Every structure is written in C-alpha cells, then in structure tokens.
Amino acid sequence: MTGRVLLNAFVALVAAFLVLPILAIVPAAFSAQSFIRLPPDTWSVRWWHTFFADASWRVTLLASLEVAALTTSISIVAGTAAALGIARSGPRARAFFTALFLGPVVTPAIVLAVALYSMARATGLVGTMTALVLAHTTLALPFVVLNVGVSLDGLDRRLLLAAAGLGADDFRIFRTVTLPLIAPGVVGGAVFAFVTSFDEVVLSIFLAGPTVKTLPVRIWEEIRLAYTPVVAVGATVMLLLALGAASVSRVLSRK
C-alpha cells in the first residue's frame, strides 16, 4: 500500500517536472507587466493584442504556417513514395535506404545547420522560403517514411494480389487498396512533419533572413532583446498549435 502511494507520488513528481515549465508559460502570457514574472501581479490580454497587432509577429506566424504546410506536403508525397520503394526492395537495400532517410534525424542539428547553411550560401538561397522548406523537409521526411513504413509492414500483401487478380492495374491498386489502408500512417507522418517544421529553430536561425523568418526564430531574437510577455504569447500560440495537431492525428487515427 505504501509502495503504491510512493510510486504515485514519484510519478506525479516526474509529470510535474516535465509539464509544469511548459504550462507556466501560459499564465505568463496574460501578464499586464512589461516583463515576465511568475505568477504575474496583474492580469491582461495586452500582450496578445501586441502579438496579433504587430506585423513583425503576425508575419512570422504566417511564415511558419506556410513553411510547415509546404514542408508537410512535400514530405507526404516524397516520404510515401520512398516508403513504398523501401517496402518493395530486398533486405540490404531496405537497410541502406532506411539508414539514409533516418540520417538527418540522428545528425546533430548544428552539424546539419552548418552543412545546409553552406549549401544555401553557395546557391544564394539564404533567407528564402525555399531554403527553409527544403531544410525542414530533410528533418520532416523521415517521420513520414517511418510512419508509412510501419503501416505498409502491417498491410496484407494478398490484398494486393487479390486486387490484381480482379483486374486492377498498379495505379488502381494503390489508389483503392494500398492508400486507404496506409492512410493512418500517412496522417500520423503528416502531423509529425508539420510539428517538426513548425517548432524547428536551429536550422531556421541559420537560414532565415530579414524578410523570411519563422515564429521560433522571432521568439529567439525577441528574448535576447527584451524578456517581455509577448514571447510567452508566441510560445503559447505554438503550444496550442502543437496540441491541435496532436488532437487531429488522434481523431483521424481512431476512424
């Protein structure tokens, strides 16, 4: 009995350690003061007003959404195609391509950032939307490949044989049998891709420029100049979007 109480207490402590710092940012966003203090002495929504009224914030939020949407689209198409190819190949090619696609995830972000920055400089892409989307895609793609790959492993090959026997060509089989059955993996991969892109900061700092900047980069810049609650507002917005994406994937995967 005491063992159980102790265990529960320990679990609660770990949960608090993990979650509280994140949740603490939410009340900070509703402060009336000009600096972050916990808990705020007086409450207001003035920083929310600032966040959405100030073009420099609004633009970065929109830029973040645009980069994430483009990254997700490219990752879904390329990642699903790659997963299909990997699923069809022999064991050695399979191991090789799986390692290749997982490379960017296990490479230290700063190494990848330096590498991509030098590539972007050489091609004159620094500070462009293209550079951000391509860089984010290298990080987001593996999640789609992985998720779709798991779905494909669970796909009964005989369903494809059955469809072929009934007269369907490869494209019809993909459209009517494969795709509907791996859809949960595609959606899961898409959510991961979106979130990965949306909160990416290291590569973005290197590749963003004065005209194209994502929300995390703007928060990072702001925090170095002034520790105002508008930073907490930006963080809260990101938190809500991440939660939203996670809920979408849960609802869709339950279907």
Added chain:
Amino acid sequence: MSTVQFAGISKSFGPVHALHPTDLEIPQGQFLTLLGPSGSGKTTLLNICAGYLAPSAGRVVVGGRDITSLPPRQRNMGMVFQNYALFPHMTVGENVAYGLTVRKLSRDEIARRVAEVLRMTQLEGYGERAIRELSGGQQQRVALARAIVIQPDILLMDEPLGALDRQLRKEVQFEIRSLHKARPRTTLYVTHDQEEALVMSDRIAVMRAGRVVQLGSGADIYEQPADTFVARFLGESNLLEGTVRTLADGRATLDVPGFSRSLEGRAAGGLRAGAKASALLRPESVRAQTGGLQARVGERVYLGELIAVKLTLDSGHELWSRRHAAEWSGRDVVEIGWDASAVSILPDASVQS
C-alpha cells in the same frame, strides 16, 4: 469457362524443385482438386495458374491461348484465398463489386450482378455490412462471390475452408458443390483434406514432392491407388509389406512374411516380380469369415453405425476393420477374411523427392 492446359510446367526456387515438369489438363467446366500434403507443390501450381508466380519452364494454355506471360490482371481468373483476403476498408457490396468496377461496367449492371451473386451465395441483405461484422463462414462466401461475379474463365481456390470449423466446413463444401453443379465452372481447387477432395471434385490430382502421382476420379483413386503413399493419403488403409511373387494380366501375388499363403490382388502399375511391395486392404473389406485367419480382437472404437476394431493376426500383423458393430460383438478371438477383389498390390512410394 475454358479448358486449362499445363504443359511441362515446372518451378524451382534456387536448388529446390517445388514443382517437377507437370502436364495436366482441366477440361471446360470440370472441378479438379490438387490434393497433397504441404510442400507437395499444389499451391505453387495454383499460383502459376493465377499468374502470381512465373514458372521456370512450361506453358499455361487457357482456351487455346498461351497465357504464360500474362500478368494476373489480364487473366480473368477468380481467386479465393486461404484467409479470404477481403478488402477490410470496403463493405461486402464494394468487395464483390471491385472486379466489376475495374471492368468499367455501368452502375446498373454492377448493381444487378452484385445482387444476383449475393443471392446465389446466400448473402442477400449483407451488401452494406462491413467485413469485420461477418462470421468466418460469411466472409468465405463473400470471397467466393467476389471471385465468381466477374465470370472468370477459371475459378481458383486455395484451401478456402481451412479457417472454418468442421461443421461449417461440411456445409460450405456442399454449397460450393451445388453451386458448381448448377453452373459448372472450370475450377482448380487446392486442399490437403481428403474428405473435402472426395466430396467436391470431378477429378483429383494427388500430389507429392512436386509431382502429380495420380490423377482420376475420387472412386478411381480410392479403389485403385497408384502406390502406398496415395493409399495412405486417401482413406484409411491396412498395408501388409511383402515381396512380389507373380505378376500377370493385371493381377499379382505377394509373399507376406508370416502368411502361409501368398496374397492375391489387383496389380498397380510399376510392380516388378521379386521386388518389395505392399498389399492394401481397406478396413471396410476386412470381415469375419469362418475358416479364415485367426485373429485376436483388440481395441474397439465406436463410430456410430460402424465400429472400428483392431485385429492382431498370429503372424503379428495388425489390421483395422470397420464394419457394422454386430459383426464383432462379444468375441475375443475371431476368424477373418476378405475378398480377393478387395486387395490391391501396390509399389512402395519412393521416399526420394
């Protein structure tokens, strides 16, 4: 519906011969069963017919047309898979309609043919159901409906009843049989279940180690098995090992150690005088006979109308008899016999593959 011919079809996986060169013809409208243990090559032959597997050599000819290199989708065959392979994300109706939609038939035509085949397979009213809501027997019927609705040239079935319980299996056997009688389709059926093969088939090809060892009607194969393997695989059998003494005019005599007289019976092909062979006595032909061989009655197994009895001869041989219960009632020592017409002398099946 078409005649199917396999001409010199073989398949090797590296050094392993899954199927030795095989010639086999299924006349139009015939129900042919490939019967054999696992690894006998029966599913390999079926998959070659469906186009899922390319043969190492030989040709598949359907209705006079060589289809050996055609992909499955151009073969117009209806396949029923072992575990049905129904599309889990589609309703019963969508599953059945799949092959028709692919063929770009009109919506009305599809609806009409789906309704007709659902009626035929006793699935009327199930069109809107999800696959997971169906029982095993119903799923089996959907798989069959999906295969026959496209009016295939050949119907292929790969152990389609393996996942059903015994009672249901019997019911579905008769259903498939009566569907076939009502509208004969050229059918290639694969099973390892001898009873299934006997109930449903026009002809049976018994397979072993990548070869067809015997081809014939169920009665042919049961009554005149080609060798000891076929005799054991189809039905119950008593086999007495011995040496061939004489061989003439389709009859043979066999010296069995411990028997004072040699056994006489129908000679199967492949016998040689002086070579080892076995005498086959089906249990139903072993009966009480005054003046026959002495035997002790051992184990008795009640089978309902019949009773199976283990008889031990003075020579030490054990024979099973399966007769009416009254024949063996209350006796420990009996005299037994059989008609010479019930005896077959068979070559021993070679063990090599």
